[in-house]
Amino acid sequence: MDVVIKNGILVNAAGKTEMDIGVEAGKIVALGKNLSGRKTIDASGKYLIPGGIDVHTHLETVFGGSQTADDFFSGHLGAIAGGTTSHINFCFPDPGQSLLATLANWQQKVRSKSLIDYGFHLVIREESHLEELPMLLEKGVSSIKCFLAYKDTVQIDEELFFKTVEKAKEHGLLTMVHAENGNIIDYLVKKALAKELISPIFHARTRPPELESQSIHFAASVASMLHAPLYIVHVSSTKGLEEIRRAKERGTNLWAETCPQYLFFTEADLERKGHTPGLEHFEGAKWICSPPLRKQEDQIALWEGLLLGLIDVVSTDHCSFHFLSQKTRGLSDFSKIPNGVPGIEERMALLFHYGCNQRNLPMEKFVSLTAEMPAFLFGLEGKKGRLAEGYDADIVLWDPNKRRILSVGSHHIQLDYNLYEGFTIKGGAEMVMLRGNIIYANGQFSVEQGNGKYLFRSSYKHSLNHDAKS
Ligand SMILES: [Zn+2]
Numbered sequence: 345m346d347v348v349i350k351n352g353i354l355v356n357a358a359g360k361t362e363m364d365i366g367v368e369a370g371k372i373v374a375l376g377k378n379l380s381g382r383k384t385i386d387a388s389g390k391y392l393i394p395g396g397i398d399v400h401t402h403l404e405t406v407f408g409g410s411q412t413a414d415d416f417f418s419g420h421l422g423a424i425a426g427g428t429t430s431h432i433n434f435c436f437p438d439p440g441q442s443l444l445a446t447l448a449n450w451q452q453k454v455r456s457k458s459l460i461d462y463g464f465h466l467v468i469r470e471e472s473h474l475e476e477l478p479m480l481l482e483k484g485v486s487s488i489k490c491f492l493a494y495k496d497t498v499q500i501d502e503e504l505f506f507k508t509v510e511k512a513k514e515h516g517l518l519t520m521v522h523a524e525n526g527n528i529i530d531y532l533v534k535k536a537l538a539k540e541l542i543s544p545i546f547h548a549r550t551r552p553p554e555l556e557s558q559s560i561h562f563a564a565s566v567a568s569m570l571h572a573p574l575y576i577v578h579v580s581s582t583k584g585l586e587e588i589r590r591a592k593e594r595g596t597n598l599w600a601e602t603c604p605q606y607l608f609f610t611e612a613d614l615e616r617k618g619h620t621p622g623l624e625h626f627e628g629a630k631w632i633c634s635p636p637l638r639k640q641e642d643q644i645a646l647w648e649g650l651l652l653g654l655i656d657v658v659s660t661d662h663c664s665f666h667f668l669s670q671k672t673r674g675l676s677d678f679s680k681i682p683n684g685v686p687g688i689e690e691r692m693a694l695l696f697h698y699g700c701n702q703r704n705l706p707m708e709k710f711v712s713l714t715a716e717m718p719a720f721l722f723g724l725e726g727k728k729g730r731l732a733e734g735y736d737a738d739i740v741l742w743d744p745n746k747r748r749i750l751s752v753g754s755h756h757i758q759l760d761y762n763l764y765e766g767f768t769i770k771g772g773a774e775m776v777m778l779r780g781n782i783i784y785a786n787g788q789f790s791v792e793q794g795n796g797k798y799l800f801r802s803s804y805k806h807s808l809n810h811d812a813k814s
Pocket residue numbers: 400402661663
């Protein structure tokens with residue numbers, strides 16, 4: 345074997361145990377005791393976990409007229425330092441552009457910059473896209489996304505949503521949905537602006553949680569009616585979670601995701617006072633994302649949702665915009681503040697520290713939320729998300745005692761602020777291996793651009809059938 349990692353605690357969603365891992369030609373080829381290889385890595389006192397998979401990212405994307413601060417290169421640097429080795433980005437077609445042309449564009453964009461493995465979800469914007477759904481699996485795309493919010497840009501109507509879920513099911517695709525009622529939000533935003541309510545807090549006030557739960561209810565009802573699978577992205581509220589619970593109890597094939605920002609911040613953060621001269625009252629713009637941050641009781645409900653299994657995945661919705669040069673576009677109109685926050689770099693450490701260390705989140709659950717369920721749902725089962733024979737050797741040596749303070753001065757993404765500035769974290773990636781190659785160790789990267797491989801993903805049905813048999 346090329347490499348043997350010894351003495352670590354190997355963690356999968358199904359359990360944890362002290363075991364050696366043998367790696368050859370990029371794959372895990374043996375798990376056991378007393379393995380030997382040409383090179384040995386000692387993992388005493390450390391966990392060995394599957395490389396993180398972030399299934400909700402917006403790298404190198406133009407959204408709401410602004411280009412994200414992170415391109416694939418800087419986003420991947422952050423991902424690696426945080427223990428994430430695969431991600432799935434959203435591809436937005438331009439108006440009138442076909443899905444296949446969109447996919448080809450994005451593959452072109454990422455190819456020369458990539459450091460980690462990447463896949464794509466395609467965004468459905470118009471009726472003509474439905475004709476292309478039968479072609480997506482053969483291109484390695486097993487999931488699509490619909491927006492029920494962002495009126496007059498990417499929002500689609502209820503009829504097109506219904507038809508999409510229906511046809512996606514027929515062709516083995518998983519539909520993901522941003523569930524907020526965009527029509528009512530649009531009305532509330534206009535009403536607020538007419539009253540000159542322009543500061544960041546009104547972003548949250550014009551997107552109340554009822555408009556999330558109502559939209560989740562609608563989307564889940566469609567899935568239930570059609571016996572189709574559905575994935576609800578970035579659930580942010582108690583009310584939203586309640587709809588998830590109901591749908592799951594009814595037996596709907598529905599899965600839910602939340603993101604770190606909803607676990608750590610509240611709408612009070614939109615009213616923070618900062619220290620940037622002239623922008624003291626605009627500090628909250630850094631926390632603008634959609635759905636918006638909620639209240640403390642929502643945070644508590646989301647943490648419970650993770651522990652109880654109502655939430656299946658923690659991803660990031662990483663969509664970074666600089667504070668000074670980009671967020672300030674909304675200085676006199678909150679609706680013009682680019683929507684989005686970072687997270688690709690901090691996701692794993694935040695969930696480990698505040699989940700496993702502080703809330704008794706089991707390590708197995710941590711792995712399930714960050715790697716195994718993402719792989720299972722998004723067509724990577726058998727390749728990623730688990731430390732098992734035959735899987736890619738995407739292995740993170742996780743040091744549970746690594747202490748650091750999160751800060752803009754030390755992060756690797758390309759952003760002029762850190763959302764988690766000053767958070768003190770215990771736990772982090774000491775070494776990161778992607779397909780058998782060590783790409784990061786002790787704070788040093790050893791990876792070239794172009795290293796990432798396209799994730800050719802299979803249908804969610806593959807996982808479900810496999811699961812039923814095992
Ligand atoms: Zn998103």
